[in-house]
Amino acid sequence: MKLVVLGLTLSSSWGNGHATTFRALLRAFAQRGHEVLFLERDKPWYAAHRDMPAPDFCRLELYGEPAGLRRWQDEIAAADAVMVGSYVPDGVTVGRMAQRMAEGVCAFYDIDTPVTLAKLEKGDEEYLSPALIPGYDLYCSFTGGPTLELLMRRYGSPMARALYCSVDAAAYQPVETGRRWDLSYLGTYSPDRQPVLERLLLEPARRAPQLRFAVAGPQYPAEIDWPANVERLEHVPPSEHPAFYSASRYTLNVTRADMVRAGFSPSVRLFEAAACGAPVISDRWNGIEDVLEPGSEILLADGAEDVLRVLLNPDEAARDRQAGAARRKILAAHTAEHRAAQLEAMLRAARRDKTTRPQAQERESA
Incomplete structure (x- = not known):
């Protein structure tokens, strides 16, 4: 099939998790024999940090203002499916245009579902409005569980399905490197994640000055x-993620507050770290057991004492068993190939469903 994606960014991994998610998913989707066109808003902060300006698995085109999308109107109309992503600049305008232009399935891929719903509850329509949701034939959600029923019951989505993030198993593998840190964290600064990072990494670092820690990611305040004993890395490009994780005895997964409340929201970093053989310590949220089994495949921590109990445990064999079990689980169920097959099945189901219901009344005509 021909798929057109209007996403936040594919070209730059700077300060976002969208690029690596799209790269893994769309590469695997293309390998299944499909054709992909990715349309990205040309923004200066991504233009200055493009680490994939010319992907080899799809066509990447840049546009200026939303009106510039008319250049690809014929391709959007001819596509079997069009997918708009979360956090796309002027996303409501872009979504309206996509719904008007698309003659095939029109889908929304929300890599930030709990954040999106929290915004909608407050009347914040930065990239999605309640009126647009019924006009998307398929709502692919980063979050599973009860959120899917909420999207269909309250917001009128005709079909909401979980499409978790995943990992490119060919790119994310263990790397032979020396252990540099006892605990690492990779993630862009977020105010609602910072208290958890403080509790589960910075406080353990203060209490155990003999251990080594790392925090990698941009936009952390200077104060x-x-x-x-905490090493700061401003940016680690995706090509260096495997070496970063492999240099860590353990790595930390920290979940945004809205996603903790919703549950069933595994981050892409969790999949990537486990695939690289780094055992993961995570904060606690509902649905994590659907991805990795607490105790044997992932360790959960509520405070500094829990983290230090793990880091000061001399049993490296137990650490290796956890890392191996998690890697096997991720490779068996959470690779980009698994997600691409799921996406293909969802798009085909949405196309079948689309033919059985009237569209003119469901799509926003504005």
Whole structure:
């Protein structure tokens, strides 16, 4: 099939998790024999940090203002499916245009579902409005569980399905490297994640100055008081993620507050770290057991004491068993190939469903 994606970014992994998610998914989708066109808003902060300006698995085109999308109107109309992503600049306008232009399935891929719903509850329509949701034939959600029923019952989505993030298993593998840190964290600064990072990494670092820690990612405020044994890395490009994780005895997964409340929202970093053989310590949220089994495949922590109990445990064999079990689980169920097959099945189901219901009344005509 021909798929057109209007997403936040494919070209730059700077300060976002969307690029690596799209790269893994669309590469695997193309390998299934499909054709992909990705349309990305040309933004200066991504233009300055493009680490994939010319992907080899799809066609990437840049546009300026939403009106510039008319250049690809014929391709959008001819596509079997069109998919708009979350956090697309002027996303409501872009969504309206996509729904008007698309003659095939029109889908929304929300890599931020709990954040999206929290915004809608407050009347914030930064990239999606309640009126647009019924006009998307398929709502692919980063979050599973009860949220899917909420999208269909309250917001009128005709078909809401979980499409978790995944990992490119060919790119994310263990790397032979020396252990540099006892605990690492990779993620862009977020105010609602910072208290958890403080509790599960910075406080353990203060209490155990003999251990080594790392926090990698941009946009952290200058006033943060970093302990001396915490190494700061401003940006680690995706090509260096495997080496980063492999240099860590353990790595930390921290979940945004809205996603903790919704549950069933595994981050792409969790899949990537486990695929690289780094055992994961995570904060606690409903549905995590659907991805990795607490205790044997992932360790859950509520405070600094829990983290230090793990880091100060000399049983490296137990660490290796956890890492191996998690890697096997991820490779068996959560690779990009698994997600691409799921997406293909969802799009085909949405196309069948689309033919059985009237569209003119469901799509926003504005």
